[in-house]
Amino acid sequence: MSKLKCKLLVLGAGPGGYVAAIRAGQLGIDTIIVDGQAPGGTCLNVGCIPSKALIHAAEEFEKAVHFTGDNVLGISASTPSLDLSKTIAWKDGIVGRLNSGVTGLLKKNKVKLVVGWGRMEDGKTCIVETDDGPVTIQAENVILATGSVPVEIPSLPYGGNIISSTEALSLDKVPEKLVVIGGGYIGLELGTAYAKMGSKVTVVEAMDSILSQYDTELTKPVAASLKQLGIDVLLGTKAKGVTDKGDALIVENPDGEEQQLAASKILVTVGRRAKTEDFGLEGLDLTMNGRVVAINDKCETSMRGVYAIGDLTGEPMLAHRAMAQGEMVAEIVSGMNRTFDKVSIPAVCFTDSEIVTAGLSPDEAKAAGYETKIGLFPFAANGRAMTMEAESGFVRVVARADNDLVLGIQAVGKGVAELSAAFSLALEMGACLQDIAGTIHAHPTQSEGFQEAALKALGHALHI
Known part of the structure; x- marks a missing residue:
């Protein structure tokens, strides 16, 4: 069995893991990163990018298709x-190309990539099953960056016509009829895409609304777009469950x-x-926060010397959160005094229309x-939006009523x-309403809506 030693071991080469490894390499830390798939994790390989x-x-x-018929342009x-x-x-x-780019950056910064599935034996030891046999890695510090996996419905196991988002990104033809279970951002993003490519799409949602993490004001334009695309929600x-032939989904409607x-x-x-599972968590003495690993602001x-970042630590499960955490932990391992104290971790839903929330x-x-004071500006009054046939939607700012400090933007x-x-x-930056209002925004752009x-919110919008 081959044996390696390092100051920092990163288990998982997703966005959080590879950023942690690259930053560690930049800081001169002897670093090894382990993953059984191509660098980039779920996000790059079967998620965000594809x-x-x-x-x-x-x-x-x-x-x-739109331009085959009558249109205003x-x-x-x-x-x-x-x-x-x-x-x-x-x-x-x-x-x-992105896989190769990440691999190149790891190499450039002298990070050793071990390809294989790693399993922690204890807080300092990882055994990796590679094509050339097992490799034992001894590390002074460990970053757990194992990411997340799709939730499976017990009565609908993946296989055959039942697919996860991973398979949906690699179909060989557009399905004639696509039923999407779940009205969250993943289901609506992919459902909308296939509807635009010609599928008859039906979305099945157990709750009483789509995109339940957003308020109705934000989801209303999305719901209108779904209807326009002919998507049944x-x-x-x-x-x-499914029928014996697997050619239909059995559902229970609100009437039972x-x-x-x-x-x-x-x-x-x-x-x-x-x-x-499958990386040795059960062999580590880690405090859990429900079903995720508990962490502090570092x-x-x-366990001393063991860090966890990204989806393994719970919501929000966002690649850019994992990246920021990975960069910070690498700097902590190098001796810097850092804490994770982000005012804003933005979230984007790439539906039609897109939704952005921050704060x-x-x-x-x-x-x-x-x-609070709330200011909302509709794109129907924005010149650039008009020229893009994109008048649906708005920008909304939420600020404290007493001092105009901005608390959130959607x-x-x-x-x-x-x-x-x-x-x-x-x-x-701790902006107040006056800071945003006093910043010259280029015309004509959608950013003027901000x-x-x-x-x-200050009581004197100029264009409505």
Whole structure:
């Protein structure tokens, strides 16, 4: 059995793990990173990146279809077709380039990549099963970055026509009828994409609303888009199982009656859970916070020298949170005094329309005991949005009533994901409404909606 030693072992090469390893390498720390799949984790390989590629392709195809009929832009096009296998190959090419990029950065910063599935024997020892046999790694410090996996419904095990988001990103053809179980962001992102590519999509959601983590004001434009795309959304409906042939989903409607929904594919997207199995967690003496690993503001666990980051530590399960944690822990291991004290971790839902949230929503601010001022500016009054045929949606700013300190910023609309950095920066810098209102925003851009929302909260919006 081969044996290696290092100052820092990173278990998991997802966004949090590889960023931690790269930063550690930059700081001169002897670092080994372990993963059984290509660097990048779920996000790069079967999550964030490939799903956005598929969403983009679907949007482009929908545009082509739109221009075959009458439209206000006067564009005329012949009937388009979609070769999904070619789309998937293009998506895979992007993933491959990014995989190679991460591998190159690890090598550049003298981080050793051990390819194989690692299992912790104790807080300092990891045994990795590689193609060349087992490798034992002894480390002074360990970062657990094992990520998360899709939640499986016991009565609907994956296989055959029942697929997870991973399989949905690699289909060889567009399913004629796609039933999506779960009205959260993953289900609606992929369901919308396939609807734009020609699938008849039905969304089954057990709760009484879609995207339950957002308020109705934010989800209303998304619901309108789903309807326009011909997507049927069945709320208060529970998935029970499949027919013997696997060609239909059996559901229970709000009245308690069973019905069958014909399906070429059944996509299960009822959330993700921390990956706590198959890496030796049971052999570590770690305090748990429910089903996730408990950490403090330095990402330290209850074992000295063992850190945990990303999805393994619970919500919010976001790649950029894991990245920030990974960078911080690498610096702590190098001797720096760091703590994780982020005012804002933005979240983006890449539906149609897109949703961006940063900081507190109006309801969350109220629950926290704040009296607030709220400014909302609709894109229907924004020149750039008009020229993009993107008048649905708005920007909303939530601020304290006593001193105008901004507590949260939200937006819904076409392309608003790109406003997330401005929203987070304002919160991290402790901006007041006057700071945003007094910053000159380029015209014509959608970002003007941010300035106008701040002006509205101050009582003098200029364009509404």
